[in-house]
Amino acid sequence: MAVHGPAMTDVARLAGVSHQTVSRVLNGHPNVREQTRLRVRAAIAELGYRPNGAARALVTGRSQVIGVVAQNTTLYGPASLLAALEQTAAAEGFAVSVGSVRNLDHRSISAAVERHLSHRVAGIVVIAPVESAGEALERLPQDVPLVTVDGDPSRPVPLVTVDQVAGARAATQHLLDAGHRTVWHVSGPSDWFDSVGRVDGWREALVAAGIDPPPLMHGDWSAASGYRCGQMLARMPEVTAVFTANDHLALGVLRALHEFGRRVPDDISVVGFDDVPEAAYFIPPLTTVRPDFDAVARASLQLLLRQIESGTGGALRQTIAPALVARASVAPPPA
């Protein structure tokens, strides 16, 4: 693989200084004469020198890389989060290494974390929305900076999460405010914390309004499962309002309702969760809850960097409030 680029010593020779001075310039060390600094900079530019991250990582014990462990990076939520994390990290001078896993079981997560650790990442962000993921994290070496996103609220790990409960409560309340007597819910997979939180929020809002929650319908995030639930809802004339755990479920519900001739929002109102970019173009445009992925990414990285810099663990946590986006899929119930 041919020519290795120039090393620090080459730059030093050209600039007429020691390699250590080059290192100081690179790391913004204060005690370097301005003139020297410029000479070094010029030499760096002339040679096209690029510092060797591996050597740096070796001597400092950590690289400027953050490892991210995620499951299904094709889903809208995780994908957005990953992108936001990458952007935020890049701004701080960190690269992001993805370690996606097929399943969020103990073994897969551990393996992914191991891979990251052997590359001496500076810290790890785990998108750990299910129970089994949490277990894996407890057996991790204590000295690795770690942040979980959408993880188990009951574990003593630094955690950043969207306020699922508040979002679901807002969605449900929005439907109640429109005049509906009750709200049905199509949930996500029951082992996801996101899903559980949304169920809780929905139930809370109903109970607070003195309403006995109707039976829960179980989906799995997919439009396909939303469609199946929708077929049942469509056949129940008493149903006038549905809150789905995400927008894709809502899409499936919308289609089922459409097939059964139940008009949205005239006969039934629907609210989703996620605000995927297409939600505004569903038929009809979908009222939904928008989590702020950028804010989640920023908060996660901030928590991580604080650990990296200070060395202190600290079971900090931060919650990001989502916002309701009102569109045409909600209306008062039919008279």
Added chain:
Amino acid sequence: MAVHGPAMTDVARLAGVSHQTVSRVLNGHPNVREQTRLRVRAAIAELGYRPNGAARALVTGRSQVIGVVAQNTTLYGPASLLAALEQTAAAEGFAVSVGSVRNLDHRSISAAVERHLSHRVAGIVVIAPVESAGEALERLPQDVPLVTVDGDPSRPVPLVTVDQVAGARAATQHLLDAGHRTVWHVSGPSDWFDSVGRVDGWREALVAAGIDPPPLMHGDWSAASGYRCGQMLARMPEVTAVFTANDHLALGVLRALHEFGRRVPDDISVVGFDDVPEAAYFIPPLTTVRPDFDAVARASLQLLLRQIESGTGGALRQTIAPALVARASVAPPPA
């Protein structure tokens, strides 16, 4: 940041061998006595030893990391590709580092590539669907294994790409076969090769059938732009068949048609491109073209690994044929 894990010498001491023997065991070197190998393995397990990738990268000159440069990893295509790349790479023992960029201009791409190079990645995959990206790649050091995905077919770089032309031709032909006299097209942004290829395929199919292509409508991949184009198409009674450059555009078109009371597929047939998981739950279910992202990822990685191993460049290229997925959004034209 507390305790650094055990190093190779610690393992060596425990196993009663030299660190070099440990290295040999780790790298599967043949000349190690079975008994020694087992002792070393045991010591590794007992200490929870994890090799230091940085040190290895330093001495060998490359890490087991592949850098990926992509633009908008939130879009379905790029996200799927990234996930597939990661899976494939992991199977080969490589980690994937993402370097997403806001814009695909010369500067951003170069910067992202630089970041990867300074981490001494083993190779780079650039998802480079626009013209400006190609330019940046020409000025790259020659000795870096590189593969472009969805890049400029006219450049002498290893390239893997979905056969956009064939996919678009199939979609258009499918509509013609259903009996439509012509097919309209809503394109993606005109600086994307994907977009250009799909326009070409559409045009080819029409010309081959002796049809003069109707005016092209320009979109930008988003449902919003599809909606705008759809509003125009809906008002033109002669339109009976539309092929959109992706599924999200199709979603926007579907909604516009719906609002104008034009039924799909009774009045107008629609075909998309991408087969997003939700396409089957659009109203009506969308006929679309499915690119095989896994195959693209496999091919890219294969090309990259070949370069990494052999050191030879070689302007290889590989094209992945997409498949048409027929659903309810296509029917014969109204009589």
Added chain:
DNA sequence: CCCGTCTCTGTTAGCGTTAACAACATTGGT
């Protein structure tokens, strides 16, 4: 019984960087 060959293992020397310390030059107060 000796010597070449093969198998296994150890020793040594880097890879390119930062950290720690040493050394020298400059400054300012007395």
Added chain:
DNA sequence: ACCAATGTTGTTAACGCTAACAGAGACGGG
């Protein structure tokens, strides 16, 4: 003019690993 404090630079030693070579046994053919 002298000493301490400060600013600037150089020297040396790691960091943990692999590559290259060297050495010690074991084995078989002459």
